[in-house]
Amino acid sequence: xxxxxxxxxxxxxxxxxxxxxxxxxxxxxxxxxxxxxxxxxxxxxxxxxxxxxxxxxxxxxxxxxxxxxxxxxxxxxxxxxxxxxxxxxxxxxxxxxxxxxxxxxxxxxxxxxxxxxxxxxxxxxxxxxxxxxxxxxxxxxxxxxxxxxxxxxxxxxxxxxxxxxxxxxxxxxxxxxxxxxxxxxxxxxxxxxxxxxxxxxxxxxxxxxxxxxxxxxxxxxxxxxxxxxxxxxxxxxxxxxxxxxxxxxxxxxxxxxxxxxxxxxxxxxxxxxxxxxxxxxxxxxxxxxxxxxxxxxxxxxxxxxxxxxxxxxxxxxxxxxxxxxxxxxxxxxxxxxxxxxxxxxxxxxxxxxxxxxxxxxxxxxxxxxxxxxxxxxxxxxxxxxxxxxxxxxxxxxxxxxxxxxxxxxxxxxxxxxxxxxxxxxxxxxxxxxxxxxxxxxxxxxxxxxxxxxxxxxxxxxxxxxxxxxxxxxxxxxxxxxxxxxxxxxxxxxxxxxxxxxxxxxxxxxxxxxxxxxxxxxxxxxxxxxxxxxxxxxxxxxxxxxxxxxxxxxxxxxxxxxxxxxxxxxxxxxxxxxxxxxxxxxxxxxxxxxxxxxxxxxxxxxxxxxxxxxxxxxxxxxxxxxxxxxxxxxxxxxxxxxxxxxxxxxxxxxxxxxxxxxxxxxxxxxxxxxxxx
Numbered sequence: 001x002x003x004x005x006x007x008x009x010x011x012x013x014x015x016x017x018x019x020x021x022x023x024x025x026x027x028x029x030x031x032x033x034x035x036x037x038x039x040x041x042x043x044x045x046x047x048x049x050x051x052x053x054x055x056x057x058x059x060x061x062x063x064x065x066x067x068x069x070x071x072x073x074x075x076x077x078x079x080x081x082x083x084x085x086x087x088x089x090x091x092x093x094x095x096x097x098x099x100x101x102x103x104x105x106x107x108x109x110x111x112x113x114x115x116x117x118x119x120x121x122x123x124x125x126x127x128x129x130x131x132x133x134x135x136x137x138x139x140x141x142x143x144x145x146x147x148x149x150x151x152x153x154x155x156x157x158x159x160x161x162x163x164x165x166x167x168x169x170x171x172x173x174x175x176x177x178x179x180x181x182x183x184x185x186x187x188x189x190x191x192x193x194x195x196x197x198x199x200x201x202x203x204x205x206x207x208x209x210x211x212x213x214x215x216x217x218x219x220x221x222x223x224x225x226x227x228x229x230x231x232x233x234x235x236x237x238x239x240x241x242x243x244x245x246x247x248x249x250x251x252x253x254x255x256x257x258x259x260x261x262x263x264x265x266x267x268x269x270x271x272x273x274x275x276x277x278x279x280x281x282x283x284x285x286x287x288x289x290x291x292x293x294x295x296x297x298x299x300x301x302x303x304x305x306x307x308x309x310x311x312x313x314x315x316x317x318x319x320x321x322x323x324x325x326x327x328x329x330x331x332x333x334x335x336x337x338x339x340x341x342x343x344x345x346x347x348x349x350x351x352x353x354x355x356x357x358x359x360x361x362x363x364x365x366x367x368x369x370x371x372x373x374x375x376x377x378x379x380x381x382x383x384x385x386x387x388x389x390x391x392x393x394x395x396x397x398x399x400x401x402x403x404x405x406x407x408x409x410x411x412x413x414x415x416x417x418x419x420x421x422x423x424x425x426x427x428x429x430x431x432x433x434x435x436x437x438x439x440x441x442x443x444x445x446x447x448x449x450x451x452x453x454x455x456x457x458x459x460x461x462x463x464x465x466x467x468x469x470x471x472x473x474x475x476x477x478x479x480x481x482x483x484x485x486x487x488x489x490x491x492x493x494x495x496x497x498x499x500x501x502x503x504x505x506x507x508x509x510x511x512x513x514x515x516x517x518x519x520x521x522x523x524x525x526x527x528x529x530x531x532x533x534x535x536x537x538x539x540x541x542x543x544x545x546x547x548x549x550x551x552x553x554x555x556x557x558x559x560x561x562x563x564x565x566x567x568x569x570x571x572x573x574x575x576x577x578x579x580x581x582x583x584x585x586x587x588x589x590x591x592x593x594x595x596x597x598x599x600x601x602x603x604x605x606x607x608x609x610x611x612x613x614x615x616x617x618x619x620x621x622x623x624x625x626x627x628x629x630x631x632x633x634x635x636x637x638x639x640x641x642x643x644x645x646x647x648x649x650x651x652x653x654x655x656x657x658x659x660x661x662x663x664x665x666x667x668x669x670x671x672x673x674x675x676x
Contacts, residue, residue: 006079010458012402013049013081017058021068024079027088029519035076035113041146041153042111043075043139044120046082046089049402050252050265050315052324053123054106059322060126061135067126070136074143075110082107083314083406084453084461087513090524091164096120098163110142115521116157164522174571176563176584178220178675184574184581185217189226191575193257197233202257206237206250208273209529209537209579215280216582216616220589222674231285234278235371238293241364244328245351246390248293248300250274252318260366261359264325264399265318268305269532271297272412279420284614289372294420298429301413307403309443310435311454312413317400327399329362330389338392339385347385350374404455407440407463411470412532414440418477422620423611430481437474441490449497462517465510465535468498472542479549480620491546498539499558508565510535527566533579536562540583545619548590548650549630559587582617591618591672592631592650596640603645609665610647615673631655 006018009026017024025031027044035042045062047054061067071077082089082105092109095117102122109120119142124135133141146153188210191199198204211230218226237243240259242251249271251262275294282290305313320327332355336344347353351365358364373379414433421429444451450463450471472491479487501514504525511523512535527536540559547555563584570577593610597603603622610620621630626639627648634655640646644660649668659665 010455011049011081011084011404011453012400012455013047013054013083014079016049016055016400017062017079020058020062021065021072022062022077023068023072024077027078027080027085027519031076031078032115032519035111035115038076039113040074040076041113041118041142042115043071043077044080044092044107044109044111044117045077046080046092046107046109047105048081048083048315049400050267050317051105052263052265052318053104055319055322057106057108057123057125057135061124064126067136067139070139074139076113083402084404086408086452086466087462087464087517087520087524090512090526091520091522092117092120094164094524095160096122098160110146112146112153112157114157117160118153118156161522164524174567176567176570176581176588178588181217181581181585181588182221182223185214185221185223185226188214188217188575188578189223189229192229192233194229194232196257196259197229197236198254198257198259200257203253203255203263204242204257204259205253205531206270206274207529208270208277209533209582210575211277212616213578213582215277215614216585219284219614219616219673220585220675227284230277230281231287234274234281235287235289236368237274238278238289239367239370241359241366241368243293243366244300245365245367246328246386246393247304248296248298250297258368260368261364262325263318264328266316267531268301268312268314268406268409269412271301272409272416273532275420276412276416279416279423280614280616283423283611286612287372291424292373294424298417298420298426298432301417302432304401306432306436307405307439309439310432311405311439311443312410312436313401313403314406314409315402317402320397320399325359325362325364327393327396329357329359329364331357331362335389338388343385346381347389350382404453405439405444406453407444407450407467408452408470408532410436410440411467411472411474414474415470415477418474418481422481430478433474433478433481437471437478437487440471448493449501450494462514464512465498465502466512466532466538468494468502469510469535469538469542472498473538476542476545476619483621483623488549491542492550495542495546495555504565508561510539510562527562527569527580528573528576529579536566537577537579537583540580541586541617544583544586544590548592548619548632551629551631551633556587556590563587586617589617589675590650590652591615592635592655593618593620593669593672594627594631594635594638594648594650595620595622596627596638596646596648597622597624598640598645599643601640601643601645605662606645606647606660606665609662610669613666613669613673615669618672 004024006014006024093103104122128134193200214226215230236259242254242259242262252265255261278290318324353363417429417433450467451459452461452463475487475491502510511525513520513523543555543559595603629636632653641658646658647665649656649672
């Protein structure tokens, strides 16, 4: 007899539905076999634990006995955590897009008994509303079509699978060049809200790939408007309600154009990517605001997002006590109760607290009226007041904590912490990164292969290309931060796995799923931007760095092949491939900075020069005595000159003269990072 099987799962999202009257299955061979055995269509529901509208649909429909009865009678119901199985989510979200619909979660797709999609949507209300039919009406209509119009269903399914399977056309021969990237930098800068930052309009998302390309273009082509666009965006985010001014960390996105009202979930990947971008921008601007937000966000990660063993948890929910944002917002009365009238007046002036509030009668803390921080004494006072409020907030019922550990998101955070720890001279941040790396390497590896997700020691989701790409990025960053060659060995070993199991021999590029992932109906190959960078974009940079460090030309040849493979896609949609375009700069200009510590000379002055200038994409290495055989042959065996710490910069195979003064190194770095 059918039953709800989700209580046997480890995913927090699936466990949220374990008590539903719906006879849910988790995705897998048993569920797919059940569909074949019964001949029923599949209702596939995809979401994630911090998704507000997923909670709404669950409460309205999946907890409702009448709705559940219709689902159970007519469908094999499969629930998927999109964070646990991003490969499955990508396939069926891609199918929804090919149906001409806008994507989002919850994703509700209808599949035939062979798991081929034939129709779908996102959130369906219990009762007809928002211009959408009721969910039960949809269920009955789809069930009727499946029974009575099998040819129509089969035709839709075949067309969608064919569309998903289509590869890009032949390579069109166009290359990504500096003139093209300069033009794109100028064009994309005009799309940024010059006052509030972010892309014009609402909602506003962090869009790391977009702003990473803009920053790289700003530095490489000395384009001050692009630099200003990135700085403005980060400053407004750091002062807006999208930032948690008490606890640290950024919410997923802002529903308005002001960065004021967030969608309150906090995701590991957003915060990792923002830490990384803010660190790079801080190197150039020395902004106290960015430094403070980086420090506060890392403190939040350390306090609330580390699981037993050192890995990083995935997310905090948007909802608590069934209400979005309830954990985070305040009333003027609450502020007075905690701080007292005199201190409340100071705090209210700084954080936009009014009796009427700025969101549904409550206040979302923000400092949007201020471009930067106040004087140190004032900031110290505000910090003390924030601590009192944070202590009170900690006693509230907390949002749900999704403590599954994802290899790809951990890779992003490890990479960010390793770089930030080096730049800000915070060895504790580097230690956090090392501990998380060890967690993934030891607890998320089976027979030399990564698994995508684990929770409480359980994990069976197969690794995606992004798991490897992001962990290779993490390994390369830790190698730069520590000089430990073991991290470089891990990077090369994981690259070998990617090449063996994910590379597309019929055209190049990496598939999302491995060649031995058996439960996907099609292997996708993506190069476009998403909330997280594409595996192919990340790997272009990784491969260039591996080629630079090892001298093995096959790495660079593979990176060049990836760019050729997706050249037609890039030409059709430049704005949709900003991550890949940013990585292309590494192919055009492989950059390496090496500091050789002299005898009894810690090289701190030279290091401070490097950390005071943004050199996005550059490898930065520090060694003792001599370089050895790392980097281009022109660098091999180079040493500190006259016992003084010495720096070398390399652009591709060509390396600079040795320099030992701050002014000389600053001049070399300026030459390295930009072109006229």
